[in-house]
Amino acid sequence: MYIPLLIFWLLFQNICVAAQESPEFTNHIVRENENVYRISLLYGVPIDSVKRWNNLDAKYKILVGGNLKIRKQLIVSGQSIKIDKPTAETSLVVIPDTTNSLKNIRTIDSLADNSKYNYLPILSEPIVKSKEPYFFEKVLYFYFKTKYVFKTVLLLNLFFILSVIILLIVILFRRIKDGYINIRKSKCLDRYRDFITDWLYETHSPNVPESLLNELKDWVYRDVFTAELLSLHSNLTGDSADKLVKLFHLAGLKKYSIRKAFHSSWYVKAKGFRELAQMKITEESGLIFKYLNSRNDILRIEAQMAWIQLNPNDPLSFFDNPKVYLSEWGLLNSLVSLKKIDAVPDFGRWLSSLNKSVALFAIKMSGVFKQFDNVDRVTNRLDDSDMDIRQAAICALGKMAIPAPCHRLRQLFKTEEIINKSEIIRSLTMMSDSSNIPFFEEVMLNETDISLRILSAKGLVAIDGIADNRLNSLFGEADPVLKAIIIHAKDNRI
Amino acid sequence: MYYIIKILNFLIENGIFVYAIAIFLSYVIMAIISGFEMIRYMRKNSFVDYSTIISSPYAPPVTILAPAYNEGNTIVENIRSLLSIHYSDFEVIVINDGSKDDSLDKIIAHYQLEKVDFMVNYIIPTKPVRGIYKSTNKAYSKLLVIDKENGGKADSLNAGINISNKKYFAGIDVDCILEEDALLKMVKPILEDSESRVIATGGVIRIANSCKVKDGKIIEINLPKNLIARFQVLEYTRAFLMGRMAWSRLNGLLLISGAFGVFDREIVLKAGGYDHKTVGEDMELIVRMRRYMIENELKYRIVYIPDPLCWTEVPDNIRVLSRQRNRWTRGTMETLFKHMTLFFNPKYGNLGMLGHPYWFFFEWLAPIIETIGIFYFILVFAIGNADWPFFFLLLGFTYLFAVTYSAWAILFEEFTFARYRQKRDVFRLLLISLIEPLFYHPLNVWFALRGNFHYLIGNISWGKMEKKGFTDKIKK
Secondary structure (H helix, E strand, O other): OOOOOOOHHHHHHHHHHHHOOOOOEEEEEOOOOOOHHHHHHHHOOOHHHHHHHOOOOOOOOEEOOOEEEEEOOOOOOOOOOOOOOOOOOOOOOOOOOOOOOHHHOOEEOOOOOHHHHOOOOOOOOOOOOOOOOOHHHHHHHHHHOOOHHHHHHHHHHHHHHHHHHHHHHHHHHHHHHHHHHHHHHHHHHHHHHHHHHHHHHOOOOOOOOHHHHHHOOOHHHHHHHHHHHHHHHHOOOHHHHHHHHHHHHHOOOHHHHHHHHOOOOHHHHHHHHHHHHHOOOOOOHHHHHHOOOOOOHHHHHHHHHHHHHHOOOOOOHHHOOOOOOOOHHHHHHHHHHHHHHOOOOOHHHHOOOOOHHHHHHHHHHHHHOOOHHHHHHHHHHHHOOOHHHHHHHHHHHHHHOOOOOHHHHHHHHOOOOHHHHHHHHHHHHHHOOHHHHHHHHHHHHHOOOHHHHHHHHHHHHHOOOHHHHHHHHHHHOOOHHHHHHHHHHHOOOO | OHHHHHHHHHHHHHHHHHHHHHHHHHHHHHHHHHHHHHHHHHHHOOOOOOHHHHOOOOOOOEEEEEEEOOOOOOHHHHHHHHHOOOOOOEEEEEEEEOOOOOHHHHHHHHHOEEEEOOOOOOOOOOOOEEEEEEEOOHHHOOEEEEEEOOOHHHHHHHHHHHHOOOOEEEEEOOOOEEOOOHHHHHHHHHHHOOOOEEEEEEEEEEEOOOOEEEOOEEEEOOOOOOHHHHHHHHHHHHHHHHHHHHHHHOOOOOOOOOOEEEEEHHHHHHHOOOOOOOOOHHHHHHHHHHHHHHHOOOOEEEEEEEEEEEEEOOOOOHHHHHHHHHHHHHHHHHHHHHOHHHOOOHHHHHHHHHHHHHHHHHHHHHHHHHHHHHHHHHHHHHHOOOOHHHHHHHHHHHHHHHHHHHHHHHHHHHHOOOOOOOHHHHHHHHHHHHHHHHHHHHHHHHHHHHHHHHHHOOOOOOOOOOOOOOHHHHHO
16 A cells, blocks of 8 residues: 655646746746836836735845736736735745846845836825734734645644544553453452352352442443353353353343343344343343344344254244345354254254255255255255255265265266266265266266366275275276376375 | 646646545545444454354365475474464365475475375466375374475465365465464355355464564564564554455455465366466456456455454565565556456446556556656756745645554554554554654655566566574574
């Protein structure tokens, strides 16, 4: 990333403006024997105005060859003119013309030749005597007389400086605050750890001490205590886990979890759901139910996980009527929750679900949990028009590793795409059924894709006995590529 | 002279003003987008238990591809670091790209390797593979070593892709130090997206200079003592936390750093693998994968993870830095010009209308325009018509913008991962951000210009990066 000094470019516009004549002013190049008065007569403008436009003070000097700014609207040759209110202009320095050599530059006293021209009408202009302005007045004056681009950039600069300072303060403040909270947390952490361990393993009074209850009203202490309790609980099962749940309720933490679950921010709500699920608080199931099909991925996943843990009898009931496509991450978490409650439902119920994600999940899980009752229905999904479903079915059948659907898989092979083809070979390999030998041989010898050939050679190797002999006999008359394939497949170190 | 100014003036009044405004606005917009995205990411991941992925049948199988060239003094250590990563279904393929040193012997000796009869399938054509090695020790069963003839990094990665057979592969620089849960974090977006296929994920590269390393793990994070490296901390923080986060949100990410990225092997194969002719193979591959997906009308996403996952040594002297930046510039140019059909092509959506033109104008062209600007300014200055108050004001503006932007990046880091825990480190970073526009930025512009020059004269040499091994630091 180039945070560039590109703004140099912005500047050119303005440089170039300076290089050209400005629209309001015309330039007069001072010649020999001229003074300001004479120039003012030339253009028919008041002498004081010329001085003001060019920032000439009482002891001014002008140079031959230098520029003097003359305001265009006021130029009326030889006539006296009405003068508008003096307006503010940007300053322009009298720039010496560098083409003139030094000897040509001579100063002209502004008052010296005045008498020569006293027959000319002298224009009257009220002389405004101003007192020396204060510093901030100067700053304000400078600010208001500038152009709007200038103003904007100036303000932006001030904003930047301010924001850097504010950021610095924010960072410092946060560090200090974190440090303070951490000190408080570390103070109580060990105490709580001891307390919870005592609660678990030693004979204890059935009530939580009053002092602790008071302490837990402070959110810092409560956070530490809850986090410690929950992390311990997630590593425990059975009796001790129940003890911790009891402690949670006795310590009066339930209402805070429920409050979290009703919070309007999704991330707090999700944490609330998680606590409800872990602490087996079933009262708010209605709330969780509402979020089972939430559009917010995280909230939906947490709600589903909570639902599974709170309804051990029919944990996956929300799969019956899913309204959104569930991500693999969500399904993975559902699976984790299922493991927590130690329940494996019959996935056959969702095998033909119209929601693709649920169907994929059911097929995959049938394979993972080896639910042999579902073999037929999984095999039926091999006819599906969706490639992902077919792939999942192929893999699931491979995982189950029973040879019944071998024939169907081999049939499918001809029409499949290459990725599914390799999955079919892998699955058939896992089934390691001798009826596959001709098929593997066929693929190994005649298929064009080398990775498929290697896979089917491996499939042959996996079937001991007859297949091994067959490979050896093929090896004798094989071309170099086939030889390499067979050697590769037989090398069990790979 | 007058006419030169006239012509330039015309260009400037119409184009450059808009350009300058656009570049500044784009930075501001990116900062805002990435800010919101970062908040969302942090909230989303505040209660994720990554370890659930390990034990799950949903964990996508990943091959780690680590090409190595003359890394003899660190290679054994680095492989151990790779093997100790937390993941279930993964293998590590180390590709020895015809090293001239004793890398291969060292690996063979240390990991008890022996040659196996591997049938190499050259799906993507590469330089010939001399041999494939596996360990006899069961503890290293996840390791596979490819010995091939020298062909460069892209060629080595292609060889690795040919040999790997898992669904995803992670391309990494072998001298990188991965955090243990790096892969878990990288594959999560793949699982998460339910609507489109995630074809690649990229991670943050952090700077390991001056960090304490033991047994292939970072044990203490320090701000680099070296000034050049410290500048890069700021630069990387800015680019990764503010730039890429926004691009990821817009699904317009054009670059996943070659040092660490996970890719969908199938799509990479279909797109044709890495291009070994370019020096910017990582960017080129992403562009080609995107094109493949768009041309075949497939829904896809390329995701970026802001977690600090991969630590690497960056150049700590100007000479090496110059070569690295030179190479980056050439890589960018090669990729941009090779895919010029994308330029403002509405058919390619965000890639054509946003990603490619952005890189074209603001990454490639910016240093060039900036240099011309400086020369132009000198010209105007010589003529003597500069508007000095405005000049200094604008100079101040650019400088302060850069400083503020860096300060925001530091704030992002502070509120998200806060890896530099010492209070004085934050001040140091802020201090660095004050010097950076004056010293480091002009250097970078100069390197980029040299890159352009070398591209034009067709000097395609490998900017080799000399790295001090981690091993000599452990001895200290």
